[in-house]
Amino acid sequence: MNFILQISTKIKKKMSTKQEFGSIRGRIFPIHKSELRKFLPMASIFILISFCYALTRSLKDMNMLKDANNTAIYWLKAVAITPSMILFTIIYGKVSRSTGRDGRFNTVMIYFLCFFAFSLLFLLPNKESLQLTGLSKMLIEKYPSLTGLWQAICYWPISLFYIHAEAWGTFALSVVFWTFVNEITGVKQAKRFYSFLSMFAALGSICAGLILKLDSVSKNFDQGLKFVITGIVLILVIYNYFTADIKANPAYYQVEAKQKKVKVKMSFMESMGFLAKSKYLMLVSILVIGYGLVIALFEAVQKAQVQEYVQKTGDNAIYAGIYSEQQIAVGIVSILVTLFFATPILKRGWRFAASATPATALVMTILFFTFLRFGSTLDGFLQSYHMTALHMSVIVGIYNVVLIKSVKYVLFDPTKEAVYIPLDEETKVRGKAAVDGVGSRLGKSLASVLVTLMATTFGGGDVANIRTPIVLIIIAVIICWFMAVQTLGKLKAAAEEKHESEHREASKIQASK
Template sequence: MSTKKEFGNVRGVVFPIHKNELRKFLPMALIFILISFCYALTRSLKDMNILKEMNATAIYWLKAVAITPSMIFFTILYGKVSRSTGRDGRFNAVMIYFFAFFTLSLVFLLPKKELLQLNALSQMLEEKFPSLIGLWGAICHWPISLFYIHAEAWGTFALSVVFWTFVNEITAVNQAKRFYSFLSMFAAIGSILAGFILKLDNVRTNFDQGLKFVIIAIILVLVVYNYFTSDIKANPSYYQVEQKPKKVKVKMSFMDSMKFLARSRYLMLLSILVVGYGLVIALFEAVQKAQIQQYVKITGDNTIYAGIYSDQQIAVGVMSILVTIFLATPVLKKGWRFAASATPVTALVMTVLFFTFLRFGDALDDFLKGFNLTALHLSVQVGLYNVVLIKSVKYVLFDPTKEAVYIPLDEETKVRGKAAVDGVGSRLGKSLASVLVTTMSTLLGGGDIANIRTPIVLMIIAVIILWLIAVRTLGKLKTAAEAKHESERIGARTVQVSK
């Protein structure tokens, strides 16, 4: 039954959830708000700390040499946990680990970072190899780098893996069409809340204080999740969309999981989408963050970082809500392929606009002086709102369409494939972008990202074209997989009735 027949025109857009579904949807939405809040806040804090203490290229050195190995390590650990425990055990283990690390960061690692950092080693290396200043900065400020790695891991494992795995298990195909895009609105609320936290005076002057709110949110996630799952266990008939026979779990190592991914054309195409987004946004933000750092250095006010990132988080949240209300339903009604293409097309348009402004923006300096503005300040604002629009469309349309791809797959493919695609694939794109940025900035740009803008924009355009081709092919495979899934479901019901 389509959303249009189930609800009126306004209700179908504003709140396409049945009253009898609220018992499932509301706890799910609250968990999503809290996890998204932690994601938005830690993501801002990690960038703010690095831009304040190091060269902007340190971010991309970290992603090039530390993030992907760390994600592989975390994926191996997650695989071991998933083989030894069930859904709830996996979820709780991930949350408790990050709770412990962020608490350690708040009480020791970040407050003592000046005592722990390796200044002498960094200075010696920088004198010998000055073009690698970003790498030496990341090594010197290792407590901040370690926090950066874990903030990245939170987005992958807490949000992309354990939360969406849980949601996929308790959501039927017909519910997913309404639930998933609307859930994005609640992720937007988390982003807005994070933006307001960054505006607090104590957080603007001491970034570490933002972690107090992250720790409280993780505690609430654990409480709500375990209460919710206890209700699921007490009332399984209400929550189970399909009664599936239990399958013997196949133990797979990390390498086995990756080989399994390589044998699946379906998952490989999905990986191209995930890697493509990571590569595009990382390349785009490389230039944007360099502009922000240059602007803050000129003004000499480090609190500007908090102001910029708080504005970005609030704007992403508000824009996501607007896109959800006015665009999500009509776009999703046009089919999976059309909705999945929205993010790369938006990224392509915004990339062309941003880099065109960077190329010709200085010509506006004399005109802007009359408004007490500079081209540099305006480039920061243009870059910020371009990122806002790209990420808003990503949260509302890319994430739900990506998750919908997993629904017709069998349980083993969902768990192993999702861990491989989201756990490594999402990092691979950003790490590849970092390798490109660090290599080009070292060899061609003298360590300065501003000198490699042209090759960056050309790479972004090439990746988006490949991304769109993958969307087209995956759309055909998804339709076939859904037809097979529906046929098997009807066949299973027929056998049960005959018995």
């Protein structure tokens, strides 16, 4: 009997989708015209945040790889970025307790606007006079196995910019934007909105790639920050206009009625304790940490290949070309995945959609490391096309990263954000800040610790010598990731049922009034 009811429910859902949009419209763009007033401002903000994220992420790597050893990145992530994210999370927690939704959003945006302006006008133009060259040389002579760490300290202006570029991705994108979207988007609407928001965000990645192609940026990486600053200013304008319209016309936006919860003020440590006590949020953390760990380990090898290739050519402008192609490709592939694969995958259920990213990462990891192991045998063949195995490994690495990140943006981010919707407001705000603010950095920082320890201990300071343990760790993490998805899927279904019943009760109370 239950089986028959489940089949009947699925048939009704498919019929309703076709009636609402038609088979083609339902697959390509299942957004009602009446919803565009909400969807388009959200999409515009997401495009701009993603544009700034893609551009700053490329600029931080380009600056660091140009001036320092690639292991400096992983020392920086291991010893500086996680403590910085914890500090930012503490500050964000205090801001969120003392201000409302708009205060949180505007505070985060204005802080990064000020820092990136400071970086453009003073920090990066004067990096050579500010860097600690003498101290770095002395430390390298005494402790050569820790060269990456000393270089991260030496180039501290770049390191400081690197930390803030990482923080932008966490707090502007993962925390304040998605917290805002989750607050004004219902469960049913989210199922249609979220994957298509990611498609619009892909346009931001394409725009960032085009900016990197400009001669002024490829010759002077710092000039890219002019576009970041402009983007943040536009975000503030659109957001404040949008939220003013929501306040003026709340009925139009059809925000779901929710029972008011008594907000409990929690310190950072209390928030982390709350996270540890929640099996639901712990599983979300495993997903976030798993992705961060896998992509950071994968990129450790990929970036080493890129740096080796650029150093052999002797042209630093190649960095801009490589990262430009990567950002444009991520955007294009993300749009293609959204248009032709996202809807069918999402219709298969949350667990199936959430499994798409680890499955893609597993396949791409095996392909990339297989090529690194046996690619040299193709050297003679590649030379006839004026290429080398090293050049080809850079191309293979870039497009493997492109596929992993494209699936991540289109499927991992929306499915991860969807798990927060059925939660109460306190859990949503505090739990999300803890998971995204610390969890996302924890995965990357853990990867950095592993890379630096393995490279220092038995890799001779070279990432190329530790490829085998890296690929084995990646595969083990992906297996744990799959297991967490399966368990979380069951808990999410139960939480959604509870959320729906509370929503019905709230609607009845409002109707009776």
